[in-house]
Amino acid sequence: MWDPATYLRYRDERGRPFHDLLARVPAERPRAVVDLGCGPGTLTASLAARWPHARVAGLDASAEMIDRAVALDAPVDFAVGDVRDWRPAPDVDVVVSNALLQWVPGHRELLTRWAAALAPALREDPVDDAVGYATLLTRAGCAVDAWESTYVHLLPAPADADHPVLTWMEGTALRPVRAALDDARWADFRAQLAARLAAAYPVRQGRVCFPFRRVFVVARTGARPPHPPEESP
Numbered sequence: 469m470w471d472p473a474t475y476l477r478y479r480d481e482r483g484r485p486f487h488d489l490l491a492r493v494p495a496e497r498p499r500a501v502v503d504l505g506c507g508p509g510t511l512t513a514s515l516a517a518r519w520p521h522a523r524v525a526g527l528d529a530s531a532e533m534i535d536r537a538v539a540l541d542a543p544v545d546f547a548v549g550d551v552r553d554w555r556p557a558p559d560v561d562v563v564v565s566n567a568l569l570q571w572v573p574g575h576r577e578l579l580t581r582w583a584a585a586l587a588p589a590l591r592e593d594p595v596d597d598a599v600g601y602a603t604l605l606t607r608a609g610c611a612v613d614a615w616e617s618t619y620v621h622l623l624p625a626p627a628d629a630d631h632p633v634l635t636w637m638e639g640t641a642l643r644p645v646r647a648a649l650d651d652a653r654w655a656d657f658r659a660q661l662a663a664r665l666a667a668a669y670p671v672r673q674g675r676v677c678f679p680f681r682r683v684f685v686v687a688r689t690g691a692r693p694p695h696p697p698e699e700s701p
């Protein structure tokens with residue numbers, strides 16, 4: 469059992485690594501911050517002071533520690549719970565943990581799981597090219613017809629409107645980014661992206677040339693055996 473009073477006897481000494489750790493975290497305006505294994509909550513309260521606009525939460529398995537933390541009356545949502553059951557909400561931008569993981573069996577797997585769950589909104593390599601899908605489906609035993617086309621769309625670009633490629637992306641690829649950011653960070657991201665798109669897709673004679681690449685695959689099942697038949701000797 470954890471005794472908050474005993475633990476806090478060396479609060480300054482125990483707190484130093486926490487502050488050294490936080491000094492290396494560059495987040496400016498995180499939406500939500502979580503302190504896992506927050507103990508008596510004094511250090512968690514300093515997170516709320518650093519990021520007053522963030523929703524700050526502290527989680528600890530010890531009811532005694534959490535009672536002590538709640539008594540601080542800090543703007544932090546403290547709760548009793550096991551970090552092995554914790555799953556990040558979509559708006560969690562900073563996860564802090566000090567002097568916890570050595571107490572948690574299986575913490576290496578836990579770190580891997582958290583890293584995957586906190587993956588960014590923008591996916592890397594979300595699709596293959598036509599060769600990739602043709603190979604995949606041929607291996608699955610299909611007869612495949614695959615190709616790629618690039619449609620060059622000439623999008624109207626009125627001077628008083630947003631860049632048309634930005635508007636195009638807002639309907640598709642930017643949706644998860646919008647969902648992941650608050651209004652201020654979205655406005656900042658959008659302005660930076662608009663400047664880059666304007667450079668990458670310049671407006672000429674009131675229009676933007678927008679190469680729009682599509683991959684087509686027609687796959688017919690049952691047409692071929694999954695692997696070429698063995699050659700007879």
Ligand SMILES: C[S@@+](CC[C@H](N)C(=O)[O-])C[C@H]1O[C@@H](n2cnc3c(N)ncnc32)[C@H](O)[C@@H]1O
Pocket residue numbers: 470482486504505506507508511527528529530533549550551552565566567568571572
């Ligand atoms: C050494 S204290 C650190 C407290 C605080 N992070 C700090 O830096 O002062 C370790 C804390 O981890 C908590 N803890 C240990 N195993 C845990 C688990 N599986 N889930 C949640 N908390 C846990 C304990 O209850 C204890 O409060």
